[in-house]
Amino acid sequence: MAISDRTRKSLWAKSGNRCSICKTELFSSKQDTEEFNIGEECHIISSKTNGPRHKPNIEDYDLFDNLILLCRNHHREIDELTDTYTEELLRYIKLNHENWVQSTINNAINSDKKTKPKFLTRITSGKELLNIIADSHGYRTDYDEVDNEEDAKYIGGVLQDLVDYGDISGMVETYYKVQMGFSLKKLLGDLEEKGYYLFGERNVERIKYENGKTDKWSVATIVIKKKDSSEIIKVDLNEKEKNTST
Structure with a gap:
């Protein structure tokens, strides 16, 4: 073999x-x-x-x-x-x-998380979500406090699925990537039905080792928030366009 x-x-x-x-x-x-x-x-x-x-x-x-x-x-x-x-x-x-x-990766991610406030965009497209998690070296994940065991299992399963998708994405052909994007679209729809939104971004971050050397790593940030979370900032793009044109 x-x-x-x-x-x-x-x-x-x-x-x-x-x-x-x-x-x-x-x-x-x-x-x-x-x-x-x-x-x-x-x-x-x-x-x-x-x-x-x-x-x-x-x-x-x-x-x-x-x-x-x-x-x-x-x-x-x-x-x-x-x-x-x-x-x-x-x-x-x-x-x-x-x-x-x-x-080393986790320490760098956590350090970055403490020092830099994050403003993340809500992800509504399966393809966009796949582009964020694909071939990532590390994952920064967060979520709102869950209220019951059922939600805990569900949110934990979603985050693990996203990491798994990211890990295998580099080993599949284009045809299967399209199928993965479609599956992720359904995952986003299911999340919304259950009262959650998903936010994320992808960054290349510099990881410093104990010996002083550094590497560049692709890190995917995934955050799941309840729809009524006070941390969500809603922006009316149509209103912004009106203000800009006047």
């Missing part, structure tokens, strides 16, 4: 385009560098009988849990020093690195 597109995308996204050991940036958009892509998708347990850390009778060696993203140097190192880089240690390194990436 081979690594699926969805597994590959998840591996790179959750690893933050960084080696899980040395945190080196793996894929660079700078065309003049000698190494344009030094990232390698490495197996923790090899499928080959004489491969590093091999175990027999595993149904699929190409699943996400058996893969770790590394630079070329560390890929070679873990496969040569198998006594040092055991299966247990590599799983710990993988989990620790993915948590570090998520924590």
Whole structure:
């Protein structure tokens, strides 16, 4: 079997385009560098009988849990020093690195949220919503306090669906993206029937790591508000046009 597109995308996204050991940036958009892509998708347990850390009778060696993203140097190192880089240690390194990436993104998002007030536009189009969430590295989500368990499950499900749509959008053909946009349109209609509006935007934000280096990440902001929320500012565009013309 081979690594699926969805597994590959998840591996790179959750690893933050960084080696899980040395945190080196793996894929660079700078065309003049000698190494344009030094990232390698490495197996923790090899499928080959004489491969590093091999175990027999595993149904699929190409699943996400058996893969770790590394630079070329560390890929070679873990496969040569198998006594040092055991299966247990590599799983710990993988989990620790993915948590570090998520924590770094979340901290940057939360910091930005505290320092910059947001004025978001209400989203009424499924296509517009898909453009906001598609291929995002991170998601900033918020919602009004829910009144009952049913609404809690519903709003939680909507936010999770949006993240899932965003994660898989880069792996589907144009035909399916149109279908996704239509499904999102229905989702927006259902939200409105239940008394909610959805607001959002997409930004490219600079994420700073502990070592001082920075990356640019696409972050989707999604906020669900009750229709009667006092935070919603209603603007009459027709009235604005009248005032402008007079």
